[in-house]
Amino acid sequence: MAFEVPKTAYSGRIKEIKLGSGDKAVIVGGETCYPLYLFEGEMPHPPRIAMEVWDMPPQEWAPAALEPFEGVTDDPVAWAKKCIDDYGAEMLCLQLVSTDPNGLDRGADEAAEVVKKVADAVTVPLIVWGTANLDKDTEVLRKVAELCQGKNLIIGPLEEGDHKKIGAAAIGYHQTVVASTPIDINLAKQLNILLGNLGVPDEMIIVDPTVSCIGYGIEYCYSVMERMRMAGLTQQDEKLQFPLICNISKEAWKTKEVHIPTEAEPKLGDAKKRGILLEAMSAMVLILAGGDVIVMRHPEAIKLVQEMIAELTAK
Amino acid sequence: MALTGIEIFKLLPKTNCKDCGEPTCLAFAMKLAAAKAELSACPHVSEEAKTKLTEAAAPPIIPVTIGAGDRALKVGGETVMFRHEKRFENPPGLALLISDDMADAEVDKRLKKFKELEYERIGLVLKPDLVALKSASGDKAKFEALVNKVKQSTDSGLILMSDSPDVIAAGLNACADRKPLLYAATEENQEKMAELAKTNSCPLAVKAANVEKLAELTAKLAEAGIKEMVIDSGSRKLRQAFEDQVIIRSAALAKKFRPLGFPTIVFPGEMTDDPLKEAVIASIFVAKYGGIIVLSDFQGESLFPLLVERLNIYTDPQRPLATTEGIYEIGSPGENSPVLITSNFSLTYFIVSGEIETSRVPSYLLVKDTEGLSVMTAWAAGKFVADAIAPFVKKCGIADKVSHRKLIIPGYAASESGGLEEELPDWEIQVGPREGSHIPAYLKSWQP
Numbered sequence: 001m002a003f004e005v006p007k008t009a010y011s012g013r014i015k016e017i018k019l020g021s022g023d024k025a026v027i028v029g030g031e032t033c034y035p036l037y038l039f040e041g042e043m044p045h046p047p048r049i050a051m052e053v054w055d056m057p058p059q060e061w062a063p064a065a066l067e068p069f070e071g072v073t074d075d076p077v078a079w080a081k082k083c084i085d086d087y088g089a090e091m092l093c094l095q096l097v098s099t100d101p102n103g104l105d106r107g108a109d110e111a112a113e114v115v116k117k118v119a120d121a122v123t124v125p126l127i128v129w130g131t132a133n134l135d136k137d138t139e140v141l142r143k144v145a146e147l148c149q150g151k152n153l154i155i156g157p158l159e160e161g162d163h164k165k166i167g168a169a170a171i172g173y174h175q176t177v178v179a180s181t182p183i184d185i186n187l188a189k190q191l192n193i194l195l196g197n198l199g200v201p202d203e204m205i206i207v208d209p210t211v212s213c214i215g216y217g218i219e220y221c222y223s224v225m226e227r228m229r230m231a232g233l234t235q236q237d238e239k240l241q242f243p244l245i246c247n248i249s250k251e252a253w254k255t256k257e258v259h260i261p262t263e264a265e266p267k268l269g270d271a272k273k274r275g276i277l278l279e280a281m282s283a284m285v286l287i288l289a290g291g292d293v294i295v296m297r298h299p300e301a302i303k304l305v306q307e308m309i310a311e312l313t314a315k
Numbered sequence: 316m317a318l319t320g321i322e323i324f325k326l327l328p329k330t331n332c333k334d335c336g337e338p339t340c341l342a343f344a345m346k347l348a349a350a351k352a353e354l355s356a357c358p359h360v361s362e363e364a365k366t367k368l369t370e371a372a373a374p375p376i377i378p379v380t381i382g383a384g385d386r387a388l389k390v391g392g393e394t395v396m397f398r399h400e401k402r403f404e405n406p407p408g409l410a411l412l413i414s415d416d417m418a419d420a421e422v423d424k425r426l427k428k429f430k431e432l433e434y435e436r437i438g439l440v441l442k443p444d445l446v447a448l449k450s451a452s453g454d455k456a457k458f459e460a461l462v463n464k465v466k467q468s469t470d471s472g473l474i475l476m477s478d479s480p481d482v483i484a485a486g487l488n489a490c491a492d493r494k495p496l497l498y499a500a501t502e503e504n505q506e507k508m509a510e511l512a513k514t515n516s517c518p519l520a521v522k523a524a525n526v527e528k529l530a531e532l533t534a535k536l537a538e539a540g541i542k543e544m545v546i547d548s549g550s551r552k553l554r555q556a557f558e559d560q561v562i563i564r565s566a567a568l569a570k571k572f573r574p575l576g577f578p579t580i581v582f583p584g585e586m587t588d589d590p591l592k593e594a595v596i597a598s599i600f601v602a603k604y605g606g607i608i609v610l611s612d613f614q615g616e617s618l619f620p621l622l623v624e625r626l627n628i629y630t631d632p633q634r635p636l637a638t639t640e641g642i643y644e645i646g647s648p649g650e651n652s653p654v655l656i657t658s659n660f661s662l663t664y665f666i667v668s669g670e671i672e673t674s675r676v677p678s679y680l681l682v683k684d685t686e687g688l689s690v691m692t693a694w695a696a697g698k699f700v701a702d703a704i705a706p707f708v709k710k711c712g713i714a715d716k717v718s719h720r721k722l723i724i725p726g727y728a729a730s731e732s733g734g735l736e737e738e739l740p741d742w743e744i745q746v747g748p749r750e751g752s753h754i755p756a757y758l759k760s761w762q763p
Contacts, residue, residue: 003530003572006565039558060673102756214620215436216669217662219627222602223399230397256669257619267432269615277591278620281598285624288602304595311553312599 007040008033012233015241016045017203019091019176019293020125021152026091028206028292029243034229035290036312046309047287050091050127051083052249052297055114056098056106062258064272068299076114077121084122087299093127094118095250099140100131108136112143119151127154127178127295129247134161145169154245156180157208160191167198178245180208183220185227185240192239206293207242213252213282221246225289246286249297252279280304318371320348326364327357334358376567376576378405379518379543379606381445381496382472388444390545390606391578396565402631405578407601409621410445410474410609412584415452415461422461426468428613434622437638437661441622443471447498447609448486450477455485462489474498474520474609480507491515496545496607498522498580502532509539518543520580525549526559530574537574544577545606551585553596560604578606590614594621601625636661637687642711643668646677650718651763653678655747655754656704657725658685658693666751674755679716683707690725701734708739719763723747 016030026048033041057073058066068087072078076094083089094115098106119126128144130137141155142165156178158166163179170177179195181187188207195205209228211221225244232241252258258275260268268274280301283294287309296302324344335356337343346352347368354360354368378392388408395401411429413422426446433442446465450458458477465473466489473495475486483497494515499522500508512519519541523529526548533544548559560579567576583596594617597608601624610618630636638659645668657667659682671678683704685693693699708722720742724732726749735744748757 003527003566003574004570005526005562006569006572008565036557037561038554039562102753214627215623216665217627218624219398219630219632220662222628223397223632226397227399254669254673256672259672267434267615268619269617271616273591273614274616274619277594277617280591280595281620281624284595284598285602285628288599300591304591307592308553308595308599312557314552314554 005039008037008234010041010233011236012238012241014229014232014243014292015202017176017206017243019152019154019206020123021150022123024090024123024125025152026125032233034233035288038313043313045292046313047291048091048293049089049283049302049305050093050125050293050295051087051089051299051302052295053079053083053092053094053118054097055094055111056104058097060254062253062271062275064258064275065253065297076118080118080122084124087302089124091125091127091293092118092122093129093247093295095129096131096140099136101133101136105136108139108143111140112147115144115153116147119148119153125154126151127156127245127293129156129178129295132157132159132180134159138162138165141166142169145173145175148175149173152176154178154206158191158195160187160194163191163194164198167195167200170204171199174204176204176206178208179205179242180210183210183224185224185231188224188228189237189239192242196239202242205242206245208245208247211246211248211251211286213248213255214278214285215257216251216255218282218285222285222289225286225291229290243292244290245293245295246283246291247295248282248286249279249295252282253297276301276304284308318348318368320345323347323368326360326367328359328361330359332359374576375571376564376578377543379496379545379578381408381474381494381518381545381607383492383494384470386444386470386472387494388472393564393578393604394568396568398628399632402633403629406625406629407605408444408472408607409597409618409625410447410607411443411613412447412449412609412611413461413465414449415454415457422464425613426465429469429471432613432615432618434619436623436626437636437664439626441619441626443613443618443622445472445474445496445607445609447474447476450479450482450486453477453479453482455482458482459485459489462486466490466493472496474607478504480504480511483508483511487511487515487517491517494518496520498545499547500532500536502528505532505536506539509536509541512541518545520545520547521577522547523549526562526575530572533577534574545580546575546577547580547582551582553586553599556581556586557599557603560600564604579604580607580609581605582609584609584611590617593617597621598624602628635687637684638664638682640682640684640707642713642716643680643682644677645671645680646675648677648679648716650716652676652717653723653758653761653763654681654713654717654721655679655723656681656683656708658683658688658690658699660685660687660689660693663689667754670751670754671758674758676755676758676761678758679713681708681711681713691727694728694731699728699731701731701738704731705735705738708742714741721745721763723757723761725749
């Protein structure tokens with residue numbers, strides 16, 4: 001029996017989108033095969049990592065996550081610069097935690113000013129992530145879109161309930177949108193169609209399937225993402241051919257397991273390394289399922305994942 | 316791949332003798348194809364047909380058992396490329412490497428770790444499966460002594476690793492009854508290794524320089540009568556090793572290519588010297604088709620997430636994991652602590668208990684058996700409604716643990732509050748948040 005390398009029959013291609021502007025703009029998407037199946041097709045742009053920045057000092061972070069950002073967590077601009085200068089961030093994700101109505105509930109104008117300051121201070125692509133509260137995100141992200149006109153930000157999450165108002169602002173001020181749905185391939189497709197109907201061009205949409213980390217339901221998003229790639233690449237489903245973004249850092253670092261000190265549970269090993277690995281492994285699993293942009297926190301976890309991507313795409 | 320009824324019919328005697336109990340050979344063939352009859356019911360079938368039919372009925376990726384008794388491990392037997400197509404069947408075995416050039420103290424330390432690093436999660440015990448014993452010295456006596464020592468320390472399955480059939484034979488002296496995996500038959504030593512595997516009825520690992528050579532070698536060994544094999548495509552570069560896993564799985568499933576229809580074995584520790592990188596590489600092979608993953612060492616910080624990832628990826632997508640019904644105490648609650656109730660979908664439980672923990676408000680969490688459904692689905696299915704919740708609250712014994720009578724129900728079950736107040740007249744029903752992430756804020760302002 002002669003051996004012949006089997007090949008999947010692909011008929012589609014993931015759309016290419018450009019994030020940010022200028023020299024530091026990043027292109028993602030363009031795959032013609034399953035993630036990293038480079039013997040079957042092309043992955044012209046490797047998955048990218050966006051480093052997370054908060055717009056307020058984090059209260060509940062594990063010491064291991066806080067340590068690399070000591071001294072800058074009360075200043076989003078300094079934090080963003082540190083990510084770029086010290087940790088080589090290619091993209092940033094500013095999480096607008098302060099706007100949470102169940103938390104600090106900072107107003108839209110003030111929040112947008114902070115975004116503007118960060119956007120003016122950096123040249124890498126900037127993702128701006130709200131709190132998934134429909135009313136508040138509408139208010140905040142519309143303001144952000146307006147104030148940062150010309151920056152080609154990536155703003156989200158846009159959900160079915162707020163996609164029209166935020167989507168209209170994104171079109172008006174030329175910002176890319178994150179189309180977000182709760183771990184469901186049909187809802188994701190539907191929102192992509194709705195955004196298309198609204199007039200958001202395909203090259204300005206990146207899809208958030210809603211992700212969770214190892215131990216907290218990663219198998220659900222893993223399979224939904226795999227199904228999206230299958231539909232987009234082998235079943236010519238054009239509305240599922242968008243690049244995927246995974247905001248995983250906040251999920252990984254809020255788990256019970258990363259907050260247990262080394263001494264409290266020796267069987268779980270070193271607390272710092274445990275947190276780093278939980279984040280890195282979760283990110284890796286999501287890349288295998290089709291993630292194009294992964295939002296991450298710990299510089300060492302990022303380095304691990306970047307080394308994996310380099311090795312998996314090595315010539 | 317199973318044969319069709321017509322294909323089976325061609326292999327039958329076609330005499331319509333009715334000895335099998337069916338009116339015609341064709342009818343019998345149809346029943347065979349539908350797995351509603353056994354070939355042994357036909358007394359006249361030729362040996363040749365028997366072999367062909369048995370071969371055709373074999374699974375595309377052969378299941379292989381390593382070890383004996385309770386801790387025997389089954390790997391392989393996979394039927395799909397993507398878990399959502401059906402499910403992944405047998406989780407990859409995680410193995411700890413012990414080498415005969417390690418000092419006694421190091422060997423003891425590793426054996427201790429192998430035993431102690433177990434974790435309980437949703438009523439399951441997650442633990443590593445295999446010990447891989449490597450002859451680094453090439454000394455037969457030394458290897459046999461190590462195997463003997465390890466065998467007495469654990470009931471787990473073993474992997475014997477050496478290129479030399481003589482060293483493997485020495486290891487087998489100590490543990491043949493434990494049906495270890497023999498690693499590995501290569502182009503050079505295959506005849507002797509095959510002999511050892513056959514005489515001792517042990518599974519045989521096969522290693523070659525690349526996938527093609529591997530297929531040639533397994534074909535040869537299959538001809539020599541070896542059935543249970545575990546395959547190593549030889550690559551220690553991550554990209555090639557990853558692609559080999561995918562190629563092997565799809566050749567076996569999509570092309571029914573028998574020579575690659577076996578579980579694989581991978582060695583992340585031979586691809587890097589950095590323990591953290593090794594762990595992340597292992598996580599790739601958990602998701603993408605590793606059959607056995609040998610780790611150069613175990614550390615809690617990497618073994619734990621790997622075991623949990625394996626549990627997640629190998630969860631049957633059609634059967635959600637459920638948590639046991641009962642009262643869960645989070646952060647040493649007392650008689651004035653809040654009482655919350657939720658469903659027993661394990662993900663719901665993890666999220667809710669995690670958020671309660673984040674709030675740092677010691678609480679009682681009542682987990683109601685909803686057959687693994689989430690709150691909304693269980694509510695819609697009538698399993699998380701007043702008639703079902705009230706009897707559970709009464710009999711679970713929470714009333715003896717708290718002095719107040721306030722029960723917090725999930726926001727998505729708010730419509731049950733009226734019914735519950737009728738069923739539980741002593742209790743005040745409070746409607747909690749809809750989203751888990753709002754639980755901390757809710758609990759922080761809660762008063763008994």
